[in-house]
Amino acid sequence: MTTANMDAIHEAILDGADGEVLGELPLPATMRAAVVRREDEDVFAGVPSAEKDPSRTLRVEEVPLPPLGAGEVLIAPMASAINYNTVWTSLFEPVSTFRFLERYGRQSQLGARHDLPYHIVGSDAAGVVLRAGPGVTRFKPGDAVTVHCNDVDLQGPEGHEDSMLDASQRIWGFETNFGGLADVSMVKANQLMPMPTHLAWEEAASLGLVMATSYRMLVGENAARMKQGDVVLIWGASGGIGSFATQFVLNGGGIPVCVVSSPQKAEVLRDLGVEHIIDRRAEGFTFLDDDGVPDEAELRRFGSRIRELVGADPDIVFEHPGRSTFAASVFVCRRGGTIVTCASTSGYLHLYDNRHLWMRLKRIVGSHFANYHEAWEANRLVDLGMIHPTLSATRPLEEVAEAAGLVHRNEHAGKIGVLVGAPKEGLGVRDQAKRDRHAAEIAKFRELG
Numbered sequence: 001m002t003t004a005n006m007d008a009i010h011e012a013i014l015d016g017a018d019g020e021v022l023g024e025l026p027l028p029a030t031m032r033a034a035v036v037r038r039e040d041e042d043v044f045a046g047v048p049s050a051e052k053d054p055s056r057t058l059r060v061e062e063v064p065l066p067p068l069g070a071g072e073v074l075i076a077p078m079a080s081a082i083n084y085n086t087v088w089t090s091l092f093e094p095v096s097t098f099r100f101l102e103r104y105g106r107q108s109q110l111g112a113r114h115d116l117p118y119h120i121v122g123s124d125a126a127g128v129v130l131r132a133g134p135g136v137t138r139f140k141p142g143d144a145v146t147v148h149c150n151d152v153d154l155q156g157p158e159g160h161e162d163s164m165l166d167a168s169q170r171i172w173g174f175e176t177n178f179g180g181l182a183d184v185s186m187v188k189a190n191q192l193m194p195m196p197t198h199l200a201w202e203e204a205a206s207l208g209l210v211m212a213t214s215y216r217m218l219v220g221e222n223a224a225r226m227k228q229g230d231v232v233l234i235w236g237a238s239g240g241i242g243s244f245a246t247q248f249v250l251n252g253g254g255i256p257v258c259v260v261s262s263p264q265k266a267e268v269l270r271d272l273g274v275e276h277i278i279d280r281r282a283e284g285f286t287f288l289d290d291d292g293v294p295d296e297a298e299l300r301r302f303g304s305r306i307r308e309l310v311g312a313d314p315d316i317v318f319e320h321p322g323r324s325t326f327a328a329s330v331f332v333c334r335r336g337g338t339i340v341t342c343a344s345t346s347g348y349l350h351l352y353d354n355r356h357l358w359m360r361l362k363r364i365v366g367s368h369f370a371n372y373h374e375a376w377e378a379n380r381l382v383d384l385g386m387i388h389p390t391l392s393a394t395r396p397l398e399e400v401a402e403a404a405g406l407v408h409r410n411e412h413a414g415k416i417g418v419l420v421g422a423p424k425e426g427l428g429v430r431d432q433a434k435r436d437r438h439a440a441e442i443a444k445f446r447e448l449g
């Protein structure tokens, strides 16, 4: 249920009301939001990770609106998306995100607003600016925006070359409160980007976190710096970050070798133009024995399979499954090549044979999300029609926990969008002619929904 004021705001946005009208519509006192609660922190004690069900902890509640401070903006997300970090929050793994909110609370008066008994989650949004706080210059009420989920204050010198190095760097909606899975979200003005004109709300909302992460890992200056002709092994190539990694490699003149776990996923990638695909399930690849020790014969079989497909070892390995694949990633990477990693979905304690790394002069590069400039550049590629959303399905806000469960159980592909203010899919497009030119690419992942 939304309040009358919130309904009026959504209607005005859908009618295309201008910023002046929107800026004067009264805000409601409370709103719908997807939250986890501090009191639930221990509900999964003793439950194995795979058996934890996000619907026990992630629910939609009526909560007060976020406050607005200097340099901040209130937006009405018309859509958001499920990211793996919302799965982590709902499972209280690897740590409870209330620890992040408490730390933020200790840092400053403004940070203290985030330390609440509930955590409004969500690190993506596409919507409209409702209110701009003092000092906001680039965006105003009525602007259609997507959100870059990097929250920094840049008061120290460390982050001024790369804001991901800022000591206060946080992921909005994961390490901060007031995320995108809510009727009203609070962001810093330097998190906003113009929404690509040819996309619907849910498509635009599905891009931000995963696309910018992949951009930094492969394209930007700060991680693997792929060049034309590079062979790039991509794990989970039809998943959130993997589906963008695949597009960036194709778009940048690289040669992707894509790992997936079903023929349907392989087919969609083939349709995107990928030539070299390994179905890890069909080909039975398991790299660790029962004690978690890498199986050298299996690593060799995987390396041979890649050579058979593409005739070379990968220049870059796009790594994120972690424990279960890391030894293979280090092994198959070419002499002098780069393993770029941003996650450890299957476990963060990795066991691999270090001789394969040092004797062949390979590099492991850690990468985390992306700075504003990297995110802006990635967003620009979408607006130019060179990179496309990989939305496979959407769910209404009320079904957010089921949607998170699908991602947790790896029963999804690409991205799952969440409708917040938008009553149905397909709304928010402002350039229909441009959309028509890219309709087939935008729809590609839909068959996996």
Ligand code: NAP
Residues within 6 Å of the ligand: 083, 084, 085, 209, 210, 213, 235, 236, 237, 238, 239, 240, 241, 242, 259, 260, 261, 262, 265, 280, 320, 321, 324, 325, 342, 343, 344, 345, 346, 367, 368, 369, 370, 407, 410, 412, 414
């Ligand atoms: P996702 O949509 O679930 O996709 C991950 C894909 O990886 C899955 O679809 C699956 O594809 C594959 N996979 C999962 N477990 C695997 C395993 N044990 N072995 C081999 N492949 C496996 O998730 P995502 O959004 O892409 O995120 C992936 C990870 O990156 C998560 O841990 C997330 O938290 C992290 N992440 C980190 C950052 C950062 O800034 N540091 C940003 C975004 C995401 P197949 O089953 O088809 O092989």
